[in-house]
Amino acid sequence: MVGVAVVVEPGTVVVVVDEVVVAVVDDSAAVVATGSVVVDDVVDDGSVLGASAASSGAMVDVQPAQRRHPPSSGTMDRALTATRRYLRPRPKGRRPGQDGLVHGAEDRLEVTLLGTGSPLPHSERAGPSTLVRAGPVRLMIDCGRGSLMRLAGAGMFPTSLTALLLTHLHSDHVCDFNDLVTTRWVMSPGESPLIVVGPPGTRRFVDTTLAMLADDIGWRIAHHDDLTSPPSCQVTEIVDGEVDAQLGWSGTGLRVLVAPTSHRPVHPTIGFRLEYGGAAVAVVGDSRPCGGVDRLTAGASIYVQSVVREADVRAIPSTRLQDILDYHSTTSQAAATAARAGVGTLVMTHMVPAPDAASGQFWIDDARAEFTGHVVVGADLDSFVATPRPRARGT
Numbered sequence: 144m145v146g147v148a149v150v151v152e153p154g155t156v157v158v159v160v161d162e163v164v165v166a167v168v169d170d171s172a173a174v175v176a177t178g179s180v181v182v183d184d185v186v187d188d189g190s191v192l193g194a195s196a197a198s199s200g201a202m203v204d205v206q207p208a209q210r211r212h213p214p215s216s217g218t219m220d221r222a223l224t225a226t227r228r229y230l231r232p233r234p235k236g237r238r239p240g241q242d243g244l245v246h247g248a249e250d251r252l253e254v255t256l257l258g259t260g261s262p263l264p265h266s267e268r269a270g271p272s273t274l275v276r277a278g279p280v281r282l283m284i285d286c287g288r289g290s291l292m293r294l295a296g297a298g299m300f301p302t303s304l305t306a307l308l309l310t311h312l313h314s315d316h317v318c319d320f321n322d323l324v325t326t327r328w329v330m331s332p333g334e335s336p337l338i339v340v341g342p343p344g345t346r347r348f349v350d351t352t353l354a355m356l357a358d359d360i361g362w363r364i365a366h367h368d369d370l371t372s373p374p375s376c377q378v379t380e381i382v383d384g385e386v387d388a389q390l391g392w393s394g395t396g397l398r399v400l401v402a403p404t405s406h407r408p409v410h411p412t413i414g415f416r417l418e419y420g421g422a423a424v425a426v427v428g429d430s431r432p433c434g435g436v437d438r439l440t441a442g443a444s445i446y447v448q449s450v451v452r453e454a455d456v457r458a459i460p461s462t463r464l465q466d467i468l469d470y471h472s473t474t475s476q477a478a479a480t481a482a483r484a485g486v487g488t489l490v491m492t493h494m495v496p497a498p499d500a501a502s503g504q505f506w507i508d509d510a511r512a513e514f515t516g517h518v519v520v521g522a523d524l525d526s527f528v529a530t531p532r533p534r535a536r537g538t
């Protein structure tokens with residue numbers, strides 16, 4: 144899954160990522176067209192092909208502007224600079240197949256924090272979202288503000304996702320859904336239904352979002368001859384149990400376990416436990432401590448929890464803000480859950496109020512009073528590889 148730049152016409156460069164043409168860059172390094180054309184023969188080493196090699200027919204349908212002069216070296220430098228804005232270094236062999244799985248991916252369980260923010264806007268923290276890569280499976284858990292931008296920062300586009308998992312339907316956890324479903328649709332060369340797993344209410348949320356987008360969907364279909372059907376979603380609603388078998392992931396070795404969490408009056412809400420290669424990761428979302436969270440976290444290598452810091456929240460003279468203490472885990476409560484469950488690493492996310500470099504130590508100190516394991520104050524794009532633990536066990 145390596146992006147390449149291909150010269151297609153004198154003075155233009157086509158930016159190709161994941162076998163999909165994403166942009167045509169002209170000789171002023173400006174994007175002059177975008178497309179979603181499948182490229183049959185992507186060079187997988189990030190190299191730039193010369194003009195002759197570019198006539199492979201790979202980038203049909205994209206109509207770059209005609210140029211009278213061949214590109215200068217300066218043009219190429221500018222175009223490549225523009226290209227690199229799209230691309231990040233990434234491991235090879237991670238293209239998703241027709242089944243939505245990334246065959247040949249690294250055989251490990253990895254968690255990346257896409258967004259560690261909360262409803263309060265923050266310049267360096269996107270809204271709540273977590274990426275879990277488990278061998279060939281790519282799961283986005285929640286899709287808060289700016290999560291697609293952070294997904295690009297993690298080296299992925301929405302077309303590479305196997306599924307979206309939702310812990311609950313609070314707006315800060317789902318507000319990028321319209322962007323996700325639309326962008327995946329327009330970037331996919333063919334039909335690519337988005338699998339969505341969430342609590343009851345998810346189907347209605349998906350349907351109403353698509354209804355909200357009806358005008359936009361109609362305009363895009365009218366404009367693009369190769370776009371003939373609207374975006375589609377395959378929704379599974381669940382509050383307790385296992386979803387990997389019904390979604391066809393059993394052959395991947397991944398188990399996805401769901402349990403109810405406690406976030407009333409938001410109800411029902413769920414958390415996820417992902418088991419792969421003997422390791423387990425729990426991504427719990429917004430919740431007070433409860434039996435469901437204990438089941439999800441039992442013996443997990445990594446426990447990702449939305450957290451608020453009670454002393455800081457109480458110091459803010461806002462009743463509305465202090466209300467959040469009712470239905471989130473505090474630093475101390477999350478750490479107590481981590482200790483009870485015997486997890487390896489507690490990763491705090493969705494932090495209110497957002498800590499900075501100095502105050503983050505208070506959050507860690509709170510947690511260490513209850514939990515002797517590893518504690519992390521999460522930052523956007525932090526990544527962790529989960530390794531098996533001696534006490535890891537299923538729920």
Ligand SMILES: [Zn+2]
Nearest residue numbers: 313406409429
């Ligand atoms: Zn919430």
Ligand SMILES: [Zn+2]
Nearest residue numbers: 313315316429
């Ligand atoms: Zn939230």
